[in-house]
């Protein structure tokens with residue numbers, strides 16, 4: 001963790017350079033108090049006031065208080081999700097100029113925990129507007145004021161949709177200015193394609209292996225029936241749970257979902273688990289004040305050191321109503337850490353027949369996607385060649401890999417497009433150069 005922190009601190013992104021600017025101003029002001037106003041005018045550093053700022057950018061800073069923490073004294077993920085949703089919504093509405101609702105939040109990987117007294121900074125900006133929907137990119141960083149250290153905690157991509165009273169409101173296009181904005185703008189289209197195809201992706205990836213084969217391959221011989229981890233909880237939507245449009249606040253729903261998922265995970269291992277990542281919140285339909293929300297959570301599958309918990313949210317209007325609306329679903333990955341922050345080996349889950357076995361297999365498919373992304377990002381390509389033969393059944397799976405690989409390339413300096421390189425060769429301007437340049 002400290003290694004990561006160091007490298008984040010070295011990062012020369014504009015987020016960190018802003019902090020340096022602030023520091024300069026403070027130290028100069030100090031000397032001006034002692035040495036007089038003239039000296040202040042002479043030595044004052046030239047602050048570039050015209051620093052470009054994305055017009056949709058929204059920043060939020062929060063000092064973590066005990067009321068925001070979980071049983072481990074760390075910032076609870078549910079609280080963080082509320083802050084992320086608020087900042088992202090304000091950014092979306094700044095671009096749209098009208099009320100917007102959260103349609104989905106993509107996978108979030110939590111790299112670090114956050115403690116009481118530390119400052120959380122959330123920065124949100126619109127990456128791209130489509131028709132009625134737009135992607136908002138969110139970066140969460142944490143600051144330890146006493147140690148003067150900052151590090152990135154997670155990044156998230158949320159999709160917001162405009163809310164017209166009777167008609168759909170079409171968004172104006174976004175005009176990216178900086179290189180970073182242009183990159184995000186391009187990749188946003190690819191991320192949109194993947195999130196809209198998410199359900200089909202999982203269907204395509206469903207492992208053909210039988211559940212019993214999966215169970216036999218596990219080293220741990222403690223078996224826990226999935227039924228033991230089942231959780232159900234109901235919430236009545238009251239005015240404090242609504243957002244500024246009168247709908248249930250999306251961040252609040254995500255917080256409740258995280259709460260029931262944590263209980264399910266605790267039941268599996270009889271310990272306090274830590275949330276490592278969330279696989280896509282999908283807000284399927286709205287709910288309002290007076291609605292009852294029923295949250296159901298169960299552990300879908302366990303792997304060596306992690307487990308997947310599935311959470312489903314349904315709504316009904318009053319106690320006499322029998323039909324329920326599906327409001328949201330998400331999958332959360334938990335680990336159980338010992339005192340040295342090392343993950344415990346988890347028991348094997350025995351799924352219930354029928355739906356339980358389906359969820360068990362789907363969880364394995366999702367884990368494959370996660371491991372594969374991790375492998376691509378880790379750049380250990382020479383250990384195993386990164387080549388998977390294409391066929392109709394794995395095209396969506398391959399596109400996940402390709403996008404991640406493209407992101408890695410984009411992050412590297414001195415790359416040229418092969419077409420640009422060839423142009424130089426044909427026009428006799430350049431020499432034959434390999435990519436990277």
Ligand SMILES: CC(C)(COP(=O)(O)OP(=O)(O)OC[C@H]1O[C@@H](n2cnc3c(N)ncnc32)[C@H](O)[C@@H]1OP(=O)(O)O)[C@@H](O)C(=O)NCCC(=O)NCCS
Nearest residue numbers: 101102103104130131132133159161248250283284285286
């Ligand atoms: C989000 C919502 C409006 C979409 O409704 P819908 O009937 O699926 O609407 P459409 O099919 O016309 O799609 C509208 C846009 O949403 C996008 N969308 C739909 N599902 C999506 C998903 N899972 N992820 C990302 N975008 C999605 C579509 O791509 C489309 O974008 P486009 O207009 O830019 O092409 C609807 O599902 C909803 O009201 N959800 C609940 C929102 C909510 O209450 N959030 C929490 C409180 S803010």
